[in-house]
Amino acid sequence: MGKVQHFEIPADDVDRARAFYADVFGWSIQGLEGYGDVALIEPAGDQGEAGVIGGDLYRRERPEPPTVVVTVENLERALDDVERAGGRRVGAIRPMPGMGRAAYFEDTEGNRLGLWENEAPGT
Structure with missing residues (x-):
């Protein structure tokens, strides 16, 4: 109970968004028959891996x-890859x-989405 089930990404052009995420992350995105422009996202990776690892809770500074x-x-x-696929960077890389x-x-x-790179062990 309380486990994150899935995420939703709105799009003005579902085909363009499908191509973007397939190109950048290797996600498989298939149309859902009978549901119009709805597509199911299957992130890349071993099926045994945790799909959603966690999240952050922070004070909202702006809407x-x-x-x-x-x-x-x-x-x-x-x-x-994001820029090559038609997206754009927002802000600078933040070390944690x-x-x-x-x-x-x-x-x-x-x-707006985030990217996370784990720190290499021993650094």
Whole structure:
């Protein structure tokens, strides 16, 4: 009970968003027959891996939607992939000593999402 079940990403152009996320993260995104422009997202990775690892709770400083954060192996490469696929970087990479680094981007639909790179062991 209380486990995060799934996430939803709104899009003005579902096909464009599908191509963006497949290109950047390797996600499989299939249409859901009988539901119009709804598509099911299957993130890449071993089915035995935890799909959603956790989240953050923070004081809202301005109106903004909740943020989905995706773990990547290399933050700079992921941000380059985002830009190549038509998205854009938002702000600078933020180091979080002892944990990793974070960055944000906007997808082709104007949604803000986060990227997370775990700190390498022993650093």
